[in-house]
Amino acid sequence: MTRILVPGSTGQVGWELQSTLAPLGTVIAPDRKQMDLANPDSIRQAIRDARPEIIVNAAGYTTVDKAESEPDLALQVNGVAPGIMAEEAKRLGAILIHYSTDYVFDGELSRPYTENDAPNPVNTYGKSKLAGERAIEAVGGNYLVLRTSWVYGARRTNFVLTVLRLARDKPELSMVRDQTGSPTWARALAEATADLLRRRELIPAHSGIYHLSAAGHTSRYDFANAIIGSAREISGMRDGWAQVKAITSDQYPLPAVRPRSLVTDREKVKRVFGVGMTAWEVQLPACICELAPTLGSPTDPVSRPR
Numbered sequence: 001m002t003r004i005l006v007p008g009s010t011g012q013v014g015w016e017l018q019s020t021l022a023p024l025g026t027v028i029a030p031d032r033k034q035m036d037l038a039n040p041d042s043i044r045q046a047i048r049d050a051r052p053e054i055i056v057n058a059a060g061y062t063t064v065d066k067a068e069s070e071p072d073l074a075l076q077v078n079g080v081a082p083g084i085m086a087e088e089a090k091r092l093g094a095i096l097i098h099y100s101t102d103y104v105f106d107g108e109l110s111r112p113y114t115e116n117d118a119p120n121p122v123n124t125y126g127k128s129k130l131a132g133e134r135a136i137e138a139v140g141g142n143y144l145v146l147r148t149s150w151v152y153g154a155r156r157t158n159f160v161l162t163v164l165r166l167a168r169d170k171p172e173l174s175m176v177r178d179q180t181g182s183p184t185w186a187r188a189l190a191e192a193t194a195d196l197l198r199r200r201e202l203i204p205a206h207s208g209i210y211h212l213s214a215a216g217h218t219s220r221y222d223f224a225n226a227i228i229g230s231a232r233e234i235s236g237m238r239d240g241w242a243q244v245k246a247i248t249s250d251q252y253p254l255p256a257v258r259p260r261s262l263v264t265d266r267e268k269v270k271r272v273f274g275v276g277m278t279a280w281e282v283q284l285p286a287c288i289c290e291l292a293p294t295l296g297s298p299t300d301p302v303s304r305p306r
């Protein structure tokens, strides 16, 4: 059986990967104690012990605002650790799949960003992720860096779970209308990753950076409305949902500056691997359907206080 190492298995994408990759081999899913990305020796030891043919790195320092006050840790986990994984993967002749972000761009371009456009991250998280991409490229070997966007799912903290919770607690939610992205369901991203690995014989000739997120794009404001609309339909609870008010980023300053209009071109991954993703409007209700049995209940992950 192919041995597949999945660091970050407690996270949104890593959790989903454990089931989507299971048909492809034996999934080895170390937790942070077993493979600490802030510790190079721990990374090397975990990979040498596991001897994987494939590494899918779903671990990362993902708290965008906190990264502004912890730049060294963010850089170690997002910028340095991927290079170490690439070195170990190359030594073993293994494939490395790594997730990066569209936050490597500044969002100032008026057309969709392709993989050939120059990155220019505007915050510490984006800089640390770009450093990780570059570390992997510098090592080389057989790898895919998948830049994704606005990931959500039924686990951990994310925009969908936050909106669902606040929309039942408050009469009005203020959401920025001047930031765009492509909301991507962690399950769909894990499935697309499995599809890429089903075509892994193509990877040695096509190692590189690829944009991979749900088709289409939207603003935080429109996404929040879609979340509430979908939850209202699926739950059958017609009343008791917040109104969404549009604001600008200037009215809601955060520690980390966000890129504004981020639209990525996802044609390359389709052209090379024949892999694409469905529209965010299709993925969102599928995720909310999974949450439906517990929507509005006091013990569910949505309404539980956090």
Ligand SMILES: NC(=O)c1ccc[n+]([C@@H]2O[C@H](COP(=O)([O-])OP(=O)(O)OC[C@H]3O[C@@H](n4cnc5c(N)ncnc54)[C@H](OP(=O)(O)O)[C@@H]3O)[C@@H](O)[C@H]2O)c1
Residues within 6 Å of the ligand: 007, 008, 009, 010, 011, 012, 013, 014, 031, 032, 035, 036, 037, 038, 057, 058, 059, 060, 061, 062, 077, 099, 100, 101, 102, 129, 147, 148, 149, 150, 151, 152, 156, 186
């Ligand atoms: N979330 C987004 O909107 C988004 C957007 C674009 C790209 N991405 C990228 O997609 C990937 C997956 O994101 P996600 O949303 O699934 O992340 P997530 O839910 O925040 O999970 C992060 C995972 O990384 C692990 N981790 C953090 N620091 C670690 C360390 N020092 N050593 C070992 N493990 C560590 C966490 O373990 P613990 O459980 O121990 O904390 C967790 O398993 C990341 O590379 C992220 O940068 C995410």
